[in-house]
Amino acid sequence: MGIKVDLKKQYSKAEINGKKGTRKAFMLDISFEMKNELVVLFGPSGSGKTTLFKCISGITQPDNGKIIVGSKVYYDKDRKINLPIQKRNLGYVFQNCTLFPHMNVRKNIECGLDNWEKEDKEKRVMEMLNLLHIEELETHYPSQLSGGQKQRVALARALAPKPGILLLDEPFSALDMEIRTKLAEKIRNLQKKIEIPLLFITHNLEEAFLMADRILILYDGKAQQFGNPEEIFYHPENLHVAELTGISNIFDDAYVEEYDEKSKSAVLKSGSLRIKTKSPNLKTGDKISWGIHPENITFLSPDSSPENQENNTYYAHMNNIINKGPKKRITLKLVKHNKSLTAEVPAQYVDSLKLHVGGFCHVRLEVSKVVAFQRL
Amino acid sequence: MMDQIWFPISLTLWVAAISSILVLCSGVTIAYVFARRDFRGKKFLELFMTLPLVLPPTVIGYFLVILVGRNGFFGQMVFDVLGKGIMFTWQAAVIAAYTVSLPLMVYTAKAAIEAVDREIEYAAYILGKSELETALQITLPLAKKGILAGLILSFARAIGEFGATLMLAGNIPGKTNTMSISIYSAFQSGNNELAEVLVLILLFMSLMTIALTDKFAGKLEV
Numbered sequence: 001m002g003i004k005v006d007l008k009k010q011y012s013k014a015e016i017n018g019k020k021g022t023r024k025a026f027m028l029d030i031s032f033e034m035k036n037e038l039v040v041l042f043g044p045s046g047s048g049k050t051t052l053f054k055c056i057s058g059i060t061q062p063d064n065g066k067i068i069v070g071s072k073v074y075y076d077k078d079r080k081i082n083l084p085i086q087k088r089n090l091g092y093v094f095q096n097c098t099l100f101p102h103m104n105v106r107k108n109i110e111c112g113l114d115n116w117e118k119e120d121k122e123k124r125v126m127e128m129l130n131l132l133h134i135e136e137l138e139t140h141y142p143s144q145l146s147g148g149q150k151q152r153v154a155l156a157r158a159l160a161p162k163p164g165i166l167l168l169d170e171p172f173s174a175l176d177m178e179i180r181t182k183l184a185e186k187i188r189n190l191q192k193k194i195e196i197p198l199l200f201i202t203h204n205l206e207e208a209f210l211m212a213d214r215i216l217i218l219y220d221g222k223a224q225q226f227g228n229p230e231e232i233f234y235h236p237e238n239l240h241v242a243e244l245t246g247i248s249n250i251f252d253d254a255y256v257e258e259y260d261e262k263s264k265s266a267v268l269k270s271g272s273l274r275i276k277t278k279s280p281n282l283k284t285g286d287k288i289s290w291g292i293h294p295e296n297i298t299f300l301s302p303d304s305s306p307e308n309q310e311n312n313t314y315y316a317h318m319n320n321i322i323n324k325g326p327k328k329r330i331t332l333k334l335v336k337h338n339k340s341l342t343a344e345v346p347a348q349y350v351d352s353l354k355l356h357v358g359g360f361c362h363v364r365l366e367v368s369k370v371v372a373f374q375r376l
Numbered sequence: 377m378m379d380q381i382w383f384p385i386s387l388t389l390w391v392a393a394i395s396s397i398l399v400l401c402s403g404v405t406i407a408y409v410f411a412r413r414d415f416r417g418k419k420f421l422e423l424f425m426t427l428p429l430v431l432p433p434t435v436i437g438y439f440l441v442i443l444v445g446r447n448g449f450f451g452q453m454v455f456d457v458l459g460k461g462i463m464f465t466w467q468a469a470v471i472a473a474y475t476v477s478l479p480l481m482v483y484t485a486k487a488a489i490e491a492v493d494r495e496i497e498y499a500a501y502i503l504g505k506s507e508l509e510t511a512l513q514i515t516l517p518l519a520k521k522g523i524l525a526g527l528i529l530s531f532a533r534a535i536g537e538f539g540a541t542l543m544l545a546g547n548i549p550g551k552t553n554t555m556s557i558s559i560y561s562a563f564q565s566g567n568n569e570l571a572e573v574l575v576l577i578l579l580f581m582s583l584m585t586i587a588l589t590d591k592f593a594g595k596l597e598v
Contacts, residue, residue, distance in 0.1 A: 059498050085501045098499040102517050112503035161503065 003165060003197045006031040007065030007075070011051045011221070028052060028221040031065075038191045038198045040208045042244065043218035049201045052218075053167050056199075057092050058085035069197070070164045091158030091166040095173055097150045099142040105129075105153050106138045112161035128156040131190070148179040155187070159194070166191075166198045173203070180204075184211050205246055209233065217241050233293075234369065235279065239376050242291050249297075249341045252289035252375050259284045268372060273337040276312055277370035289375050294329065296369035297343035299353050300362040307336065312365040316341070321350065321357050330355065332363060380570055383550060384558040385577060391466060391554060392534035395473035399530045403481030404523055408511060410482065411489040429479045433539025436475055440544050444471060468545040469552055473534035480533055481526040488522020489515060528589045535581060 009028045028048040041049045054060040056067055058074065061082060067074040069090070074083045099108050109128050113121045129135045132152045142150060151171050158166060168187070172180040188211050191198045202208050208215055209229045217224040217232065219240040225232060236242040242250060254270035259282050266282050268275045268290050275290065282288070300313065307315045319340075320331040328350050332341045343363065345355075355361060410422060428436055444451040444462045455461055462468050492515050500510040516523065538556040545552040547561055555578055562571040 057498070057502060059501075085498075086504045086506060088502070089504075090502060092499065092502045094495050094499065096493070096495060098493065098496045100496065100500070100514055100518075111500065111505070114504060157503070 001070045001164075001197075002033060002035040003070070004033045004066065004068040005052075005056065007052075007055055007062040007067060009051060009055055009060070009062040009064075011048060026221045028055075028062075030218070030221070030223050032216060032223060032226055034197050034199075034214070036195045036197055037213040038188060038200060038211055040212035040215045041199060041201045041218060042203075042205075042208045042215055043224075044244070045203070046220075047218040048221040049218055050169055051221075053092070053169055053199070053201065056165070057090055057167060058083065058088055072164065089161065089164050091155075091161075091163035093151065093154045093158050093166075093168045093171045095170040097142065097147075097154065099145075099150060099153055099157070101142050104139050104141050105134065105145075105156075108142070108153060109157045109160050111157060124160055128160050131159070132156045132186075147175050148183060151175070151183065155190075159190075163196065165196055168198065168200045170201050170203065172207070180207070181210070187211065205244075217244060219244070234371060236371055236373050238373055239289060242289070242371065242373055245293075247291040247293050247371065249294065250289060250291040251339065254288055254290050254372070256282050256284050256286040256288060256372075259286075265367075266372065268370075271337055271339065273314075273334065273339060275365060275370055276310070276367045277372050278368050279372045282372060287375060288372050290370060290372045292341075292365050292370050294342045294344040295327075296366050297332075297341060297345075298364045298366060299343070299345060299349060299355060300364060301353055307362070312367055312370065313362055314365075316361055316363050318355060318357055318359050318361060321355065323347075332361075334363075335360070379550075380558070380562075381573055381577070384553055384555045384574065387466060387469075387553070388535055388555040391469045391473055392531050395470050395477060395534045396527060396531045398470070398474050399478050399481045399534075400523075400527055403478055403526065403530070404485050404516065406478075407482045407485035407489055407526075408515070411486045425479050425482055427479075428476050433476060433537070434543060437472065437540035437543030440472060440475060440540060444468065444544070463544065464546045464548055464552060466545065466552060469537075469541050469554060472540035472544045473537045476537055476540055477530035477533040480529045481523075484526030484529060485519065485523045488519035488526075491522070492518045524592055525589065528585055528592075532582065532585045535578070535585075 007028070007030060010025055011028055012025050026048065028051050030048070030052060041052065043049055051060070055062045056074065062075060062077070064077050066076045072083065072088070073079070073081050074088055075081060100111065106125055109125050110121060113124060116124065129138060132155060134149065134152050134156060137145065137149060137153065145153065154171070172183055175183070184207055200211060212229055214226060214228050215232045216226045217240070225237045225241045232241065233245055236245055236247070239250065251270050254268045256266050257269045257274070258267040260266070264280050265276065265278050268277060268288070270290060277290065307313060314334045315336065316332040316334050318330055319333055322329040324344070326347055327344050328347050330343045330345065332343060333339070334341065349355070353361070406425070410418065441463070442448050446452065446455060446461050446463065451462055462471070496518070497510050497515060500514045505513065536556060538560070541554060542557055547553055547557050553561065555574055559571050559574045559578070562574065
């Protein structure tokens with residue numbers, strides 16, 4: 001069991017953001033397959049994530065293509081099938097609370113169980129209340145619940161009719177970080193238990209990596225990369241993926257000087273800079289972009305080894321240090337190569353290494369963390 | 377004297393009640409369709425629905441006479457079936473009251489239905505509820521405040537209806553003399569005492585309506 005999606009749908013960003021005026025048309029053009037796993041849809045707003053959910057759920061109709069969930073054909077343009085929204089048997093939790101405000105928690109959960117026998121219905125509601133640990137909220141009305149409780153009830157309501165697929169559209173965006181992390185773990189465990197395909201939309205990078213079996217990166221309506229979190233994080237396939245996964249140091253003036261097929265290691269030349277990296281799928285002479293996550297830049301003690309391009313160690317000048325709470329963001333300039341980098345380090349290192357604005361230091365770009373990807 | 381007071385009161389309440397029930401059923405349906413469906417000519421229909429709000433009641437009465445009079449399309453049909461006309465009966469007063477108060481219901485209810493979050497309805501569809509079930513169990517209960525406000529407004533408007541009623545139902549004592557019409561004719565014939573009593577009662581009824589609206593609006597806070 002799993003799902004298979006291959007669809008095209010024109011949409012406009014303005015419509016999605018609910019703003020009138022600038023209406024630019026985009027084409028959602030996406031094709032993917034997934035098993036009973038948790039896939040996170042990750043992309044900037046307007047990349048088509050919600051439009052995709054609306055197509056799968058039947059709220060809107062694609063212009064073309066197929067949507068198959070398990071053994072059910074939801075939509076097939078060629079065979080003129082468009083299963084009514086009521087018959088799709090899916091669970092959907094919206095970004096905003098969509099609990100029915102005039103019904104208590106029990107009634108809300110019962111809503112999808114109209115055709116069940118009375119006894120089965122009661123049993124199922126109890127199961128759901130237990131599953132999400134909301135037994136004590138049974139008779140509460142939505143207005144009496146906190147944000148986290150509301151979304152747990154919404155989840156219980158969505159799961160009650162035993163859906164064949166679960167769609168969660170940024171269900172935690174209104175919650176604070178602590179509850180968010182707890183619920184994210186809860187959902188991850190739930191998915192393993194109930195074994196249905198689960199698609200999860202989020203804007204939050206940490207959440208994406210915390211939850212996903214696989215991540216599907218969307219940009220301007222197109223799938224950019226589909227893979228497990230490690231692959232996405234360390235082997236972005238293009239600039240969009242690199243930027244979305246938080247690589248703020250990106251240079252697109254490089255080419256592959258040497259590539260060793262066996263060890264998958266490469267030497268890149270970027271201006272006067274030579275950088276070592278490990279990356280599959282490169283060829284000597286490839287024109288590429290490279291980058292590194294700000295937190296993968298290591299600061300060495302000032303009196304340590306001099307600049308050594310063999311292990312990506314460079315001499316740098318610190319232009320600026322910004323406090324970001326537990327971390328500090330340091331803007332660097334590689335002195336000999338005229339390249340600026342941003343690094344993020346735990347605040348205590350800044351003190352112990354006596355890093356200060358205007359000072360000099362040695363930094364190392366960890367070989368295994370330098371990413372190389374195709375230029376756009 | 378007692379009869380001169382009691383008959384107009386009971387007739388007015390009766391006419392307003394029947395008209396309000398009709399307004400409730402048809403007005404909410406029309407409001408739902410306006411709020412949730414798109415079709416050709418919708419804008420035109422919406423404008424047409426507004427007309428009774430801005431037209432002088434006598435003009436509405438005139439059109440209604442054309443429609444339900446003995447030679448009118450609707451009047452003729454009723455005459456063929458029942459063997460009598462509608463004009464100058466209490467039913468004619470109901471038609472007049474219905475016509476002038478329907479737009480109030482449609483517009484208040486439409487605004488209330490539009491205010492119900494579309495996603496809440498989608499959530500119900502996804503849980504397997506049909507559109508009708510969703511409308512009856514989710515949308516309309518959530519819009520009940522606006523619907524009730526529309527109902528009270530329509531009822532108040534029906535009680536005060538004068539112009540169209542006079543043209544359609546006339547002023548037949550003991551048959552079609554509603555309160556507003558009785559006040560007018562009492563005043564015209566110099567029976568100030570009766571006019572004053574009826575005016576006071578109508579004033580009291582209006583105050584009651586306002587008080588009721590206030591009470592229900594407070595109670596219906598979701």
